[in-house]
Amino acid sequence: MTLHLGKSLRRLFLTTIATFVLAAAASAQTEDNLRQPYKGFTWGYCTYYAAQVFDRFAADEGGIDWRGDGGQWLRAAQEKGWQTSADPRDARIGAVIVWQNAGRGHVAIVDDVYEDGILISEMNWRVNSDGDATGGFNRISQSFLPFSTNLDRGARRRYWFAGYVFPEKVASLAKAKPPTSPELGSPAPGAAAARPRTVLEASRPVTPAKD
Numbered sequence: 001m002t003l004h005l006g007k008s009l010r011r012l013f014l015t016t017i018a019t020f021v022l023a024a025a026a027s028a029q030t031e032d033n034l035r036q037p038y039k040g041f042t043w044g045y046c047t048y049y050a051a052q053v054f055d056r057f058a059a060d061e062g063g064i065d066w067r068g069d070g071g072q073w074l075r076a077a078q079e080k081g082w083q084t085s086a087d088p089r090d091a092r093i094g095a096v097i098v099w100q101n102a103g104r105g106h107v108a109i110v111d112d113v114y115e116d117g118i119l120i121s122e123m124n125w126r127v128n129s130d131g132d133a134t135g136g137f138n139r140i141s142q143s144f145l146p147f148s149t150n151l152d153r154g155a156r157r158r159y160w161f162a163g164y165v166f167p168e169k170v171a172s173l174a175k176a177k178p179p180t181s182p183e184l185g186s187p188a189p190g191a192a193a194a195r196p197r198t199v200l201e202a203s204r205p206v207t208p209a210k211d
Contacts, residue, residue, distance in 0.1 A: 039064060044138035046070050049123030050096050050107040057094030058167035071105015074098045074163045083166040083173060088151045091118045095166050099159035106159055117146035
């Protein structure tokens with residue numbers, strides 16, 4: 001009886017130790033896998049990606065200095081003095097494009113501009129939001145958006161184009177020298193590209209940058 005009890009207690013002790021070790025290892029692994037936010041924007045979401053890319057274009061201005069969900073970015077950026085536009089055809093490479101809806105909204109980056117629309121890249125745009133999407137959480141996807149749609153999108157859940165945030169501040173624009181007239185026959189600065197559209201990559205997982 002005593003021997004049997006001793007074996008049971010020993011088995012219980014070893015099981016407890018093994019459980020503790022596994023739990024500690026799992027906890028350490030979870031901590032290693034935690035993704036840090038970028039300037040307060042949570043890893044894996046549209047704002048996380050857009051903020052990092054925008055900062056590359058806006059480095060001379062100090063980068064993004066506002067907060068909020070994607071749908072709040074247009075007004076938040078205006079309050080911080082950034083150049084914005086509500087005209088879909090004012091698209092420029094490196095600009096943030098903002099959509100609003102009944103929820104948190106969405107943001108993306110303008111990758112290229114064409115005569116009939118824009119090519120964008122974005123994170124966390126899900127298939128259940130738009131039938132032609134190929135991305136998802138913490139995944140970057142590209143889409144071509146025609147101007148004929150006013151850049152509104154979404155099949156099951158509608159997103160309305162709100163505007164662009166450009167990587168320059170209004171104060172910087174006021175200090176800039178006026179552009180010189182282009183030579184005869186040369187394209188005007190910022191003219192839409194008249195070349196075939198090419199989607200560079202459909203979707204890929206992203207390794208987050210450290211803040």
